[in-house]
Amino acid sequence: MEQKKYTVAIIGVGARGGNVYGRLIMQFPDRFKIVALCDPRIQRLEAFGAEFGVDEALRFTDEDEFFKVKRADLLVIATQDADHVRHCLKAFEKGYDILMEKPITDKKEECHAVLEAQEKSGCKALICHVLRYAPAFLKVAELIDEGKIGRLVAIDALERVTYWHQAHSYVRGNWRTTKKTAPMILAKCCHDLDLIQYYAKSRCNSVSSVGELTFFNKANQPKDAADRCLSCQHVESCPYSAKTLYIDRWKKMYSPEDYWPYNVVVAAPVTEEKLTDALKNGPYGRCVFACDNDVVDHQLTLMSFENGVKATLTMTAFTTDDKSELFGLGRRMNFHGTLGEIVLDELNDSVELMVFGEEKQTFKINALGDNGYGHGGGDFYLIKELCNMLDGNANASTSLAASIESHLMGICAEESRLKDGIRILVHE
Numbered sequence: 001m002e003q004k005k006y007t008v009a010i011i012g013v014g015a016r017g018g019n020v021y022g023r024l025i026m027q028f029p030d031r032f033k034i035v036a037l038c039d040p041r042i043q044r045l046e047a048f049g050a051e052f053g054v055d056e057a058l059r060f061t062d063e064d065e066f067f068k069v070k071r072a073d074l075l076v077i078a079t080q081d082a083d084h085v086r087h088c089l090k091a092f093e094k095g096y097d098i099l100m101e102k103p104i105t106d107k108k109e110e111c112h113a114v115l116e117a118q119e120k121s122g123c124k125a126l127i128c129h130v131l132r133y134a135p136a137f138l139k140v141a142e143l144i145d146e147g148k149i150g151r152l153v154a155i156d157a158l159e160r161v162t163y164w165h166q167a168h169s170y171v172r173g174n175w176r177t178t179k180k181t182a183p184m185i186l187a188k189c190c191h192d193l194d195l196i197q198y199y200a201k202s203r204c205n206s207v208s209s210v211g212e213l214t215f216f217n218k219a220n221q222p223k224d225a226a227d228r229c230l231s232c233q234h235v236e237s238c239p240y241s242a243k244t245l246y247i248d249r250w251k252k253m254y255s256p257e258d259y260w261p262y263n264v265v266v267a268a269p270v271t272e273e274k275l276t277d278a279l280k281n282g283p284y285g286r287c288v289f290a291c292d293n294d295v296v297d298h299q300l301t302l303m304s305f306e307n308g309v310k311a312t313l314t315m316t317a318f319t320t321d322d323k324s325e326l327f328g329l330g331r332r333m334n335f336h337g338t339l340g341e342i343v344l345d346e347l348n349d350s351v352e353l354m355v356f357g358e359e360k361q362t363f364k365i366n367a368l369g370d371n372g373y374g375h376g377g378g379d380f381y382l383i384k385e386l387c388n389m390l391d392g393n394a395n396a397s398t399s400l401a402a403s404i405e406s407h408l409m410g411i412c413a414e415e416s417r418l419k420d421g422i423r424i425l426v427h428e
Contacts, residue, residue, distance in 0.1 A: 115404060170317070
């Protein structure tokens with residue numbers, strides 16, 4: 001039987017909506033056709049409009065004009081965190097199926113509102129928890145489900161944000177302040193919370209969390225430092241130097257024209273002249289101790305699940321990455337069972353199975369599947385899952401309903417952090 005070809009609209013054609021999802025969708029020309037775009041940034045709108053072959057009349061800078069009518073079968077929502085719920089509700093009202101970047105929201109009432117809107121509309125929704133589709137993380141699920149380590153008792157997860165990524169996204173970048181975006185536990189760690197809940201296979205009973213912003217503030221700025229890196233005497237020695245992170249590192253990668261994170265700092269094609277100008281005048285050239293950031297730079301969270309599984313998650317900026325050209329493959333997850341252990345370590349490219357009394361087995365992550373795409377292959381397999389969902393072949397692994405549980409965990413973790421780590425019941 002011939003498969004249906006779906007039309008696609010994208011709102012937010014930035015690093016994820018344009019560079020990732022848009023380009024991946026274009027790799028399935030027999031299944032998708034991008035027909036409309038919306039983004040307030042003219043340069044990106046024009047560039048991706050031309051690349052995706054979208055008619056100029058269907059490129060919108062104003063979301064109200066964009067939402068006047070339904071323009072496609074599927075809407076990709078890849079806007080800023082604070083915009084997701086508004087765009088999701090408008091999309092369901094118009095009858096769109098949606099692919100939505102995470103996090104959905106940092107408010108419990110909005111979690112319930114989007115679920116109710118979906119039920120009323122009858123539309124399908126897939127949330128971009130892309131690591132659920134990455135071969136390494138699926139291998140861990142397979143080993144647990146096969147009973148290789150007996151009954152799962154505890155999970156110990158480490159989110160190595162890495163020092164430069166914290167500076168890029170959470171000090172200088174779009175996710176630096178909770179005034180405009182979700183708190184760090186959701187903006188960065190919703191992948192981790194989703195995976196923990198997926199492996200635990202249970203609703204979360206309670207959460208407690210502590211963390212704060214300790215380093216990236218004015219109090220830690222050297223007295224002789226400038227507020228912009230290119231005019232600072234420490235420009236060559238500071239590990240957070242914008243020149244080092246964006247110009248020197250870009251040159252070491254042989255000056256790619258279109259590669260993250262440089263294509264966030266300036267629109268592609270990236271050049272040294274454009275980068276230099278952006279660091280002189282834009283947000284990414286600021287001293288990390290002289291920004292308007294307020295999100296935490298470390299946070300520790302303890303979770304207890306209804307089936308008895310316990311989990312910890314440590315998120316910290318203060319980690320390095322000796323595979324810097326791979327940009328932050330830094331998660332490590334330890335799984336403790338009654339008959340053995342599993343250790344997934346992206347930095348060491350390994351999944352280790354250690355059954356008590358047996359020889360250790362090691363699976364190389366790069367050998368587990370096609371990792372030529374972002375998030376260990378997860379970005380690519382997410383689009384495959386999207387096809388299955390739209391065709392009605394299966395319930396999506398990261399459907400809206402399935403994603404709500406981990407969002408509630410994150411919301412409660414932030415509530416606990418703000419209340420000095422008190423235990424919060426997730427389902428009161």
